[in-house]
Amino acid sequence: MATEQQSISRRLRDLKRRLKKENPILEHVVDSFRELDRISRRLGFFDRDESHANRTSWWPLISVLGVYSSGKSSFINHFLSYRLQATGNQAVDDKFTVICFTDEKAVRVLPGLALDADPRFPFFRVSRAIDEVHRGEGRRIDAYLQLKTCPSEALRGKILIDSPGFDADAQRNSTLRITDHIVDLSDLVLVFFDARHPESGSMHDTLEHLVRRTIARRDSNKFLYILNQIDATVPEDNIEDVFASWQRALAQSGLTAGCCYALYIPEQAAPITDPAQRARYEGKRDANLRAVRQRIEQVGVERAYRIVGLLEQTAHMLANDVVPRLEQFLGAWRRLTLWADGAVFGGALLLFMALTLFAGYWQGIHLRIPAWEVLSDYPAVKAVLLGMLAIAAGYAHLSARRWAAARAAGRFARDPKVQELMPNYARAFRKNTRWFRSILRRQPVGWGRRTDRTLAQIVEESLQYVQKLNDQYANPSGETCPQPECAEPGRPPSNP
Numbered sequence: 001m002a003t004e005q006q007s008i009s010r011r012l013r014d015l016k017r018r019l020k021k022e023n024p025i026l027e028h029v030v031d032s033f034r035e036l037d038r039i040s041r042r043l044g045f046f047d048r049d050e051s052h053a054n055r056t057s058w059w060p061l062i063s064v065l066g067v068y069s070s071g072k073s074s075f076i077n078h079f080l081s082y083r084l085q086a087t088g089n090q091a092v093d094d095k096f097t098v099i100c101f102t103d104e105k106a107v108r109v110l111p112g113l114a115l116d117a118d119p120r121f122p123f124f125r126v127s128r129a130i131d132e133v134h135r136g137e138g139r140r141i142d143a144y145l146q147l148k149t150c151p152s153e154a155l156r157g158k159i160l161i162d163s164p165g166f167d168a169d170a171q172r173n174s175t176l177r178i179t180d181h182i183v184d185l186s187d188l189v190l191v192f193f194d195a196r197h198p199e200s201g202s203m204h205d206t207l208e209h210l211v212r213r214t215i216a217r218r219d220s221n222k223f224l225y226i227l228n229q230i231d232a233t234v235p236e237d238n239i240e241d242v243f244a245s246w247q248r249a250l251a252q253s254g255l256t257a258g259c260c261y262a263l264y265i266p267e268q269a270a271p272i273t274d275p276a277q278r279a280r281y282e283g284k285r286d287a288n289l290r291a292v293r294q295r296i297e298q299v300g301v302e303r304a305y306r307i308v309g310l311l312e313q314t315a316h317m318l319a320n321d322v323v324p325r326l327e328q329f330l331g332a333w334r335r336l337t338l339w340a341d342g343a344v345f346g347g348a349l350l351l352f353m354a355l356t357l358f359a360g361y362w363q364g365i366h367l368r369i370p371a372w373e374v375l376s377d378y379p380a381v382k383a384v385l386l387g388m389l390a391i392a393a394g395y396a397h398l399s400a401r402r403w404a405a406a407r408a409a410g411r412f413a414r415d416p417k418v419q420e421l422m423p424n425y426a427r428a429f430r431k432n433t434r435w436f437r438s439i440l441r442r443q444p445v446g447w448g449r450r451t452d453r454t455l456a457q458i459v460e461e462s463l464q465y466v467q468k469l470n471d472q473y474a475n476p477s478g479e480t481c482p483q484p485e486c487a488e489p490g491r492p493p494s495n496p
């Protein structure tokens, strides 16, 4: 355990060192996360090997999702200028590939376990999340994930995720769970569509899961919708019609404003013979590829806001969710323990009274138990008997506390916020009900006015970080879309 903690603090030190060069504001954010970790450990909410800093990707994360065989992997290879991912017209990718930079010359492929067990990557402990939706599947993490390292300079300081296409029949809950996880963590989500197959089942699934369900998100501006393979429209020269019908499909799924691009991958397309048509298609393709690239390059900005946002969110969560729930738990535990003690000791007293009355040991208000009087010559035996009685009473009280703790914890089992972090809450409940903790204590262990002030200070700091980021970036939200195909907010997406 101690080594786990050392390795967490070593990791955070490494992170700070790297961020110092890249973005000094984030370097300080690491310290604030450390403070939150300390508070969480004192509350018993975190183990020594846990850190709030592990709940996010510190590197900008770009995911490529969408229709199968739409060219997701081809786009990644084009972006990296490296033939990293296999491409082909059948469903090629059957698992998610996390791609990160390496200084080595060669590409390495590592199993999903490497991602599941390493807190520096965005899939840390994702097997648990998979287990929640599909019991036992978490063990098969290698079937869902792999890690590839690649020496392409375009990748330096970023993480890319390639994904299996959305296939109407093959979608399983675990895959959707991972997709949701990726969407939550990503700073930029490229959703790919295929200009060749506007009506496929995969298209329908993509519209449902990655358009309809995501448009109401607060961070919906991180989604870019890409109609790929528009070179397929060259023979009929009907790019406008194809684009318009794609836009209608998006609009039917609720997307009335969003960043939409039409393009094709230069290396994959057959040459266009007619010079005028070639110039038109290539002009469109290059402008859109440039715009997508620009958004990818900008993603470091979004990442910085995301991390600062997480800091504030975590401080709020501890003060407004975790601590009030622990207080409620303590209240329930106290009441149940008092009831159980009352029942056990009251019952024992009643039984004693009934037996002694029945045996006729009461003379008025005086109780005379002959066997006890015989023992008056043996004080040591009396002391041992009284000691045993005290031990039995202590044991009964501890059992009542344990029973009450289990019952009180059970009351929270259906609370979705507790369910999400069940192991953490269970640990904090245990810490608060250890045998030497008084049931009369109202404040959770590790909580007090000072901790409350520290959390308020962290929230204040996070606002200051946001201001500093605003000062640092001329266009902090990265919301504008400097590309020709982008729809303006509030207006339907434009035609090409």
Ligand SMILES: Nc1nc2c(ncn2[C@@H]2O[C@H](COP(=O)(O)OP(=O)(O)OP(=O)(O)O)[C@@H](O)[C@H]2O)c(=O)[nH]1
Binding pocket: 067, 068, 069, 070, 071, 072, 073, 074, 075, 086, 087, 088, 089, 090, 091, 092, 093, 094, 163, 164, 165, 166, 228, 229, 230, 231, 232, 263, 264, 265, 266, 268, 269, 270
């Ligand atoms: N003509 C043309 N073909 C393309 C383009 N992009 C990709 N392709 C071809 O389309 C097929 C599918 O491309 P992939 O990159 O494997 O597609 P994917 O989305 O990664 O597919 P899955 O991983 O199976 O979901 C391959 O045969 C590519 O050569 C494009 O812009 N134009």
Ligand SMILES: [Mg+2]
Binding pocket: 072, 073, 074, 085, 086, 087, 092, 093, 162, 163, 164
């Ligand atoms: Mg692929």
